[in-house]
Each structure stands twice: as structure tokens, then as C-alpha cells.
Amino acid sequence: MGESQKGLLSVIQKLKGSTEQELRIVLLGLDNAGKTTLLKSLASEEVNTITPTQGFNIKSVASHGMKLNVWDIGGQRKIRPFWKKYLDNTDLLIYVIDSADKKRFEETGLELSELIDEENLKGVPLLVFANKQDLATASPASEIAEGLNLHTYRDREWQIQACSAVSGEGVQDGMNWICNNIVNQKKK
Amino acid sequence: MAEEEEEDWVLESIVGYLGSPEWVIPVSDFMEIKCSVFDDEDESKLTYTEIHQQYKQLVEKLLDNHMQEIGINEQQFVEACTSPFAKSKTVQVLFQPVLATDDFQMFRSLMVQKNMELQLQALRVIKERQGALPECLTDGADVMSELEQQEMKILQEVLKKSKEEYDEGLSQRTVGSTSGPCSGRGAPPAPGALEEAPTQDPGSSRAQVSPVGRAALEEAAGGLNSPEETSCAAATKHTTASKVLPVVRAPVKGGEPPADPCPGAQEQGSSKPSSTEACLDEARREAGISKPYTELSESQQQRAQYLREQRDKLQALKRGQPNGRQMASPEGRAPDPPPAPVTPEVSAEEKKKLQKRKHLAEKLKEEVIKK
Structure with missing residues (x-):
């Protein structure tokens, strides 16, 4: 408990009645990567009527006895500068990539590396979803991992998971990874 | 024993404060002024975060002032607020605006609610005076x-x-x-x-x-x-x-x-x-x-x-x-x-x-x- 500096707000956290443990998860990635679709798929909601996110979405999902507060923030270029404001106290970063959008692999890699350097995300575990595997032109997750140089990340846990947010395939695998690694770690 | 009594006293003071104009007026003013951008769309606007931030500052300032006034520290504050007496419904309702600092979703729903209230109020006034609403107003x-x-x-x-x-x-x-x-x-x-x-x-x-x-x-x-x-x-x-x-x-x-x-x-x-x-x-x-x-x-x-x-x-x-x-x-x-x-x-x-x-x-x- 940071005593006087940012004290009071951290104090207020303790007033919450619930004994349930909460995780703050931030869902980022370029526009059209499928973040909101993924979020809705996580919350078992309809994924047919999703439009580009101008602001952000937040959903609380119960999983493995935890409450996961998932923040999905719009990925359009003009919104990206706002990402920083949502990184405080983050327990996990989920980064979503459109595996079929090869032209923007470089751009998405740059954005990710910038995020990784953020002070607020220091040591925060990273889960990359190689989304849109349902498309024929999608690159395999291993290829994307290589392109992102994920193997050079030594300061945090990371994982890449192929998935299709539309069909839901692979999404649960990613969540299992979260629960096996992050949740258990946090409980310790 | 003595500690418990002190907790009671602190809690009472806090509850009293949360019902007093010194707290209620600035907080509800803030909400009334800022609530107009809060709609009940699924998606949140980026400005919500900014407003939430401002709200946190306001609440922090108000509570800090009060704690200083009655001479308690944060530790005592938490203890009082987590005591069994604080679990009653009425107290929990009073605490809602405080908890909303830490809970964006709660904050958001408070603001959406406030916005609805104001809109309904306005519509009611218009209806009362006119018996009907001008159509250009029903749109939004x-x-x-x-x-x-x-x-x-x-x-x-x-x-x-x-x-x-x-x-x-x-x-x-x-x-x-x-x-x-x-x-x-x-x-x-x-x-x-x-x-x-x-x-x-x-x-x-x-x-x-x-x-x-x-x-x-x-x-x-x-x-x-x-x-x-x-x-x-x-x-x-x-x-x-x-x-x-x-x-x-x-x-x-x-x-x-x-x-x-x-x-x-x-x-x-x-x-x-x-x-x-x-x-x-x-x-x-x-x-x-x-x-x-x-x-x-x-x-x-x-x-x-x-x-x-x-x-x-x-x-x-x-x-x-x-x-x-x-x-x-x-x-x-x-x-x-x-x-x-x-x-x-x-x-x-x-x-x-x-x-x-x-x-x-x-x-x-x-x-x-x-x-």
C-alpha cells in the first residue's frame, strides 16, 4: 500500500466487498485485427455486428474463478496514442494480429515493440493472438512469432496462439494459457 | 474494544460526511456537468476515461480533506469502512460513489444513469408545459x-x-x-x-x-x-x-x-x-x-x-x-x-x-x- 502518494485510491480498492480476485487485461492491436470480435467471443456474445471501435469496450468475464476485466481499445492510428492511458495496473497484455494482413506485419510489429517498452507494461505477460486463421491467406502463428522476434523477449512470459475470433477456435486455448500462467502466478 | 469504538466513531463520521452537502454537492455537480456525454451504447468513448480520471481526483481531494479534518489516516479509514457495520445496505449505497473511483464500469453506469435522469427530467418539464414534445427533440x-x-x-x-x-x-x-x-x-x-x-x-x-x-x-x-x-x-x-x-x-x-x-x-x-x-x-x-x-x-x-x-x-x-x-x-x-x-x-x-x-x-x- 503506497502510503500517502497515490494512497487513497489504492485504499479504495480494498473497500470493494468482493473477495473475488480480479485481473486487468488490455487488448490491443492494429485496427481491423479483431480485438472487439475477440472480446465479444470471450464474453460469449454475438460477433456479427461489430463496427470499428472509436473508443473502447470493457467486459468482465469470469474464468477459472477469477474476474477478468478485459479492456479493448480501438486500434485506429488516431486512437493509438491513447493506449498509454489504459496501461496502468495491467496484469496481462493481449496483442491481436490479423494474420492475413501481411502488408501490415511491419506496422503491427512496431506498435508491439513500442508497447513492450512502456514503463507501465514492464514485465507484464504477453499473449499474442494470431487471429483470422479461418482465412486461407493467413500466415501460421510460428511465422508471425518469428516476424515479431518474440523469442528475443526475455523480460516476461509470452505466448502466441493461433485463433479465429469469429469461429472461436483457439480462443479458449489462449485463455487457458492465461489461467495456467498468470492466474497461478498471481495467486502465489 | 477501544479500537472497535474508534472504528464506529470513524465510520459514523465518514457516513455522515458522505451524506453531507460538502460531499454531495461537489460530487453531484460533477456528475451533472459531465454526464451529458455518457450514453448507454455498448462502446465507451475515450473521453469517459478522462472524466473518470477527473472524478478520481475530485473524490480523492474530498476524502483527503475530510480525513484531515477529523484526524484519521488512510489505515483507519479502511478499517472503519471494512468493519461489519459498513456492510449494511444503506452504507454500501453511500459508498458507491467512492467505489466508483476504482471501478470504471460502476462509474460509467452511475453517469449513464445520471444522464438519463436529467434527460427524463427535461422531457417531463417540456411535456408538462406543452402536453407533447416537439418532434425535433424526440430524435435524440x-x-x-x-x-x-x-x-x-x-x-x-x-x-x-x-x-x-x-x-x-x-x-x-x-x-x-x-x-x-x-x-x-x-x-x-x-x-x-x-x-x-x-x-x-x-x-x-x-x-x-x-x-x-x-x-x-x-x-x-x-x-x-x-x-x-x-x-x-x-x-x-x-x-x-x-x-x-x-x-x-x-x-x-x-x-x-x-x-x-x-x-x-x-x-x-x-x-x-x-x-x-x-x-x-x-x-x-x-x-x-x-x-x-x-x-x-x-x-x-x-x-x-x-x-x-x-x-x-x-x-x-x-x-x-x-x-x-x-x-x-x-x-x-x-x-x-x-x-x-x-x-x-x-x-x-x-x-x-x-x-x-x-x-x-x-x-x-x-x-x-x-x-
């Missing part, structure tokens, strides 16, 4: 949607009937507009209202209602020249009540306030509610109309709606007072001479406007009927 008001659906059916019927009588209404307006005083058309409101006065001696037969109704209609029709003016005209009819709905604040031209000192206008104002009860009824039904026309642009919608409203008013008058209508025609022409000689240019201008209006009406009719 989500609360109306249920009502809209209900009223849609009635409305369609009304529309059908009104279409038949529409042309008649138009031609009658042609007659009326030359005769009509120009209260709503940028002429100074007081003279306009005064001109009307002679046509409506207080206490005379109901027939006088028609000219009044027509005057109102013209007032409105005058507003048809531009969407902006439309809203002005609407404003004149529908009070200056709401802060949520800015259209209403538009300058009052021929309407109530400036007319106050003038008996004629007062007469007009007071005769409205009674004579046009039917109209208001009609108008209320119309509240549902915005839905099917959402495809139109906003200004088109506004114009279409307004025109329709006026048309239906005319019908209501005709329907409600078959005698009045017959008598209205002569009476309607009776005041013809006065305005004409007074300002010939006006009537020329009027003709132009009328031309424009007619054109507009045709266009709108087409659009509306097509739908």
Missing part, C-alpha cells in the same frame, strides 16, 4: 423509443388521412398567408401579435380559433424556409425549457415571452391549450414519426416533421370544429386588408416565401409519401 431521446413504437401505428393512420386533406390544407394556407399577420417571419413579434388581436375578441365564438390556429400555422410555415428557422419556430411553440435539448433555446420570435405584455398575444397563448387540445394530441401521436424517416438527413427530417405537424394541426382544427372551419374562411379573409396596406413589400416578400414554402412542401410531400 432514447427514452422515447418505446413510446414511439406505440404511437407509430396511430401515426400511420393519421398520416394516411392527412395525405388526403393535405392539398386542401395547402390551398387554404395560400389564402391564409396573404391575410395572416406575419408573427413568425422575422417581423417584430409584438406588432405581429397585435395585428392578430382584433381577430380574436375575447369571449367571442369558437370560430376565432381558426385564424389563431392559422396564425400559428403560418408562424410555423414561416419557419420552413430553412431548417434552422424551423427549429426556431418550434422553439417559439415549445418553451425554452431544456438544457439538454439545445434547439429549444433558439431565439423566441413570435412566441410567448415578448408577447406577454400584449393582450392579443396572451390571448393567442392562452387559447392554444384549449382550442388546440386536439392538435396537441395529434402532435403527441406524431412523436413516433421520426423512426421511419431516419433515412432522411436531419434537416430534412426536421422540416418534414414540422410540416407534418402543422398540417395535422390544421386538420385537427377542421375536424374538431366543422363550423369553425366554414366560418374561418370569411373570418380568415377578414383581416386581409390590414396587413396588406401597411407594408406592401412584406406581402411581396411573403409571396416569395410562400412560393418557396410551397415548393418545399411539395418536395417534402414527395419524400414523405415515398417512404
